[in-house]
Amino acid sequence: xxxxxxxxxxxxxxxxxxxxxxxxxxxxxxxxxxxxxxxxxxxxxxxxxxxxxxxxxxxxxxxxxxxxxxxxxxxxxxxxxxxxxxxxxxxxxxxxxxxxxxxxxxxxxxxxxxxxxxxxxxxxxxxxxxxxxxxxxxxxxxxxxxxxxxxxxxxxxxxxxxxxxxxxxxxxxxxxxxxxxxxxxxxxxxxxxxxxxxxxxxxxxxxxxxxxxxxxxxxxxxxxxxxxxxxxxxxxxxxxxxxxxxxxxxxxxxxxxxxxxxxxxxxxxxxxxxxxxxxxxxxxxxxxxxxx
Amino acid sequence: xxxxxxxxxxxxxxxxxxxxxxxxxxxxxxxxxxxxxxxxxxxxxxxxxxxxxxxxxxxxxxxxxxxxxxxxxxxxxxxxxxxxxxxxxxxxxxxxxxxxxxxxxxxxxxxxxxxxxxxxxxxxxxxxxxxxxxxxxxxxxxxxxxxxxxxxxxxxxxxxxxxxxxxxxxxxxxxxxxxxxxxxxxxxxxxxxxxxxxxxxxxxxxxxxxxxxxxxxxxxxxxxxxxxxxxxxxxxxxxxxx
Ligand SMILES: Nc1ncnc2c1ncn2[C@@H]1O[C@H](COP(=O)(O)OP(=O)(O)O)[C@@H](O)[C@H]1O
Ligand SMILES: [Mg+2]
Numbered sequence: 373x374x375x376x377x378x379x380x381x382x383x384x385x386x387x388x389x390x391x392x393x394x395x396x397x398x399x400x401x402x403x404x405x406x407x408x409x410x411x412x413x414x415x416x417x418x419x420x421x422x423x424x425x426x427x428x429x430x431x432x433x434x435x436x437x438x439x440x441x442x443x444x445x446x447x448x449x450x451x452x453x454x455x456x457x458x459x460x461x462x463x464x465x466x467x468x469x470x471x472x473x474x475x476x477x478x479x480x481x482x483x484x485x486x487x488x489x490x491x492x493x494x495x496x497x498x499x500x501x502x503x504x505x506x507x508x509x510x511x512x513x514x515x516x517x518x519x520x521x522x523x524x525x526x527x528x529x530x531x532x533x534x535x536x537x538x539x540x541x542x543x544x545x546x547x548x549x550x551x552x553x554x555x556x557x558x559x560x561x562x563x564x565x566x567x568x569x570x571x572x573x574x575x576x577x578x579x580x581x582x583x584x585x586x587x588x589x590x591x592x593x594x595x596x597x598x599x600x601x602x603x604x605x606x607x608x609x610x611x612x613x614x615x616x617x618x619x620x621x622x623x624x625x626x627x628x629x630x631x632x633x634x635x636x637x638x639x640x641x642x643x644x645x646x647x648x649x650x651x652x653x654x655x656x657x658x659x660x661x662x663x664x
Numbered sequence: 665x666x667x668x669x670x671x672x673x674x675x676x677x678x679x680x681x682x683x684x685x686x687x688x689x690x691x692x693x694x695x696x697x698x699x700x701x702x703x704x705x706x707x708x709x710x711x712x713x714x715x716x717x718x719x720x721x722x723x724x725x726x727x728x729x730x731x732x733x734x735x736x737x738x739x740x741x742x743x744x745x746x747x748x749x750x751x752x753x754x755x756x757x758x759x760x761x762x763x764x765x766x767x768x769x770x771x772x773x774x775x776x777x778x779x780x781x782x783x784x785x786x787x788x789x790x791x792x793x794x795x796x797x798x799x800x801x802x803x804x805x806x807x808x809x810x811x812x813x814x815x816x817x818x819x820x821x822x823x824x825x826x827x828x829x830x831x832x833x834x835x836x837x838x839x840x841x842x843x844x845x846x847x848x849x850x851x852x853x854x855x856x857x858x859x860x861x862x863x864x865x866x867x868x869x870x871x872x873x874x875x876x877x878x879x880x881x882x883x884x885x886x887x888x889x890x891x892x893x894x895x896x897x898x899x900x901x902x903x904x905x906x
Contacts (some may be wrong), residue, residue, distance in 0.1 A: 399854075404679075407723035515713070533762075536755070536759055536762060536763065536865045537763070537766065539752075539754070539755060540752050540755065540763050543752050543753070543754055543755070544750055544752060546714060546734070547746065547750040547752070549714075549734040550712060550714070550744050550746065551737060551738065551761075551763045551764055551766045551767065552735050552738045552739050552767025552768075552816060553735055553766055554735050555733070555735065555743075585679050
């Protein structure tokens with residue numbers, strides 16, 4: 373029993389993290405139909421910024437990372453994605469691969485390819501016990517952040533003017549513009565949110581692995597993309613849920629696969645995803661009805 | 665007020681509008697009728713800034729609209745009710761109306777009263793402001809699309825086939841509203857395949873076919889014109905109600 377709860381807590385942590393990654397990708401996809409594979413490099417750059425600001429008081433360092441990630445996201449949109457806005461999905465996809473490649477190699481050529489291990493505050497690796505169950509502070513922080521961000525985003529999208537405009541733009545960008553919504557502003561807002569989410573994930577990943585590498589964004593962005601597909605691409609709720617499910621499946625396979633198959637865990641994860649998409653190609657929250 | 669001069673709009677290589685010219689004066693109700701594929705929607709989207717003409721000019725109060733973004737044009741006072749309505753189906757009726765108000769430059773407290781005023785024209789919507797817009801009937805969605813456009817406080821209202829897919833009784837209700845709006849002084853440019861009703865409602869009508877204006881006249885002139893009869897009969901079989 374204790375062991376099961378222990379796994380459950382680990383699963384919740386990974387699921388929360390995957391949900392945040394998926395949300396960061398979905399918020400941009402929803403509004404401009406772009407799967408931003410360079411989202412992982414925003415996460416990666418955030419981690420390198422963290423290395424620089426590590427000496428600052430924690431709140432200031434966190435703030436700096438979040439702002440840096442938002443900035444990178446917005447700059448990316450202005451420089452790389454705006455010129456191809458409205459192009460075919462494949463053009464935008466190739467552009468995002470190019471940005472991803474450029475940023476990763478930019479970091480490799482300037483900072484080097486060696487993994488770096490920052491000195492993090494000790495509390496992140498400490499844990500406490502509830503009965504026989506051991507819980508890391510980082511697990512609590514991750515879960516709490518996922519809940520706070522989910523509630524915060526829900527309020528933002530349903531209660532604020534900008535949130536409403538973004539929802540309208542995600543549903544029908546042309547009509548939103550015909551209503552007077554400034555396309556540049558809603559798209560920039562989507563990238564700001566996406567960048568902030570990437571910043572949070574960046575902090576969580578470094579806190580968890582104590583490792584900063586130029587490639588650290590690649591695996592998360594793949595997970596985020598798959599989660600978004602499971603969720604049905606156009607729905608933020610779906611994306612978050614997709615990330616959550618993916619995190620759970622990953623931990624479940626890690627725990628219950630026979631030991632000699634565990635190295636192939638990710639292959640099983642993707643097999644699960646493919647099986648899911650065969651049964652439900654539109655994802656959990658795919659287009660419920662054709663728009664009239 | 666709104667003047668199109670030799671407007672030519674293309675989709676890639678194919679030309680949809682071959683240099684059309686027309687004008688709508690302050691307070692006028694003007695209709696453009698034409699068969700499917702004539703270029704009516706292309707014309708509306710060109711005015712609203714969604715499509716950019718390759719040649720010719722579109723001016724509003726003497727200022728060129730060409731190259732202006734759609735969000736800017738609606739703020740300048742031209743609102744489009746597009747073909748197919750394009751209501752935000754996942755949002756509530758009320759949120760759709762708020763979206764319409766985006767370009768309306770409201771001061772605090774003013775918006776609620778304006779929504780009330782617009783809803784007086786559409787009693788069916790008033791009961792259902794918290795309903796999801798996707799759940800409305802076709803007629804109600806069309807009314808919502810018009811109400812949404814009105815909340816931008818336009819000086820010119822562009823309507824692209826508002827009768828499309830609606831039952832005759834509902835079409836009548838929509839046209840009643842248009843005539844009411846026209847009487848209130850809003851300038852209207854209406855595009856229709858439903859020629860009989862459009863000609864009847866409008867002060868002046870243009871006939872558009874294959875991307876060219878073929879005919880043009882005031883209501884009384886057109887109704888008595890032989891050539892109009894033939895053009896109109898050419899595409900309106902079964903649609904004419906008289
Ligand atoms: N998105 C598009 N791409 C290419 N051709 C188009 C497109 N939309 C319309 N057309 C063509 O332009 C012409 C005018 O179409 P449209 O303006 O929609 O006519 P109407 O609204 O009068 O039915 C038609 O020949 C149509 O096939
Ligand atoms: Mg049309």
